[in-house]
Amino acid sequence: MKRNSQQRTYIRTVLLSIIGLLFMTGCTGYQIESLGNELNEVQGKVASVASAVGKQTYGPDETLNLLKALQAGNVASTPFNPYALPIGVGLTGIITMLEALRRKEKGSRKHAEYELRNGNNGKPPGKK
Numbered sequence: 653m654k655r656n657s658q659q660r661t662y663i664r665t666v667l668l669s670i671i672g673l674l675f676m677t678g679c680t681g682y683q684i685e686s687l688g689n690e691l692n693e694v695q696g697k698v699a700s701v702a703s704a705v706g707k708q709t710y711g712p713d714e715t716l717n718l719l720k721a722l723q724a725g726n727v728a729s730t731p732f733n734p735y736a737l738p739i740g741v742g743l744t745g746i747i748t749m750l751e752a753l754r755r756k757e758k759g760s761r762k763h764a765e766y767e768l769r770n771g772n773n774g775k776p777p778g779k780k
Contacts, residue, residue: 697732704728713754719747 674684708724710717723743730736 697729701725701728716747716750719743719750723747 704724704727705721708720710720723740726733726736726739726743730740733739
């Protein structure tokens with residue numbers, strides 16, 4: 653019961669502080685109402701971006717997961733983000749480059765394993 657009372661006191665103090673600050677800065681009721689409307693609008697946008705990021709499928713690579721999450725969020729923000737197109741192009745290019753590097757590394761590793769299995773007589777991979 654005491655904790656609940658302390659929480660109420662804290663909330664009252666915060667609210668009175670905010671009201672005092674708004675009064676001191678000269679904010680009008682209309683400005684506060686428009687701020688509330690803008691917050692509601694932004695909350696909807698944030699919810700749509702968060703939903704898109706949550707629906708994205710992720711793999712074992714953390715770097716690619718981060719880039720794919722950024723890409724999903726960027727696509728979801730397209731209706732209200734004027735920079736979505738260039739950001740999307742950049743993210744797609746980075747993801748493509750990282751995936752190509754991964755495929756190249758995987759191919760080099762497989763080639764080295766092949767060289768070792770087929771008796772390379774102790775020479776470096778690629779030289780017979």
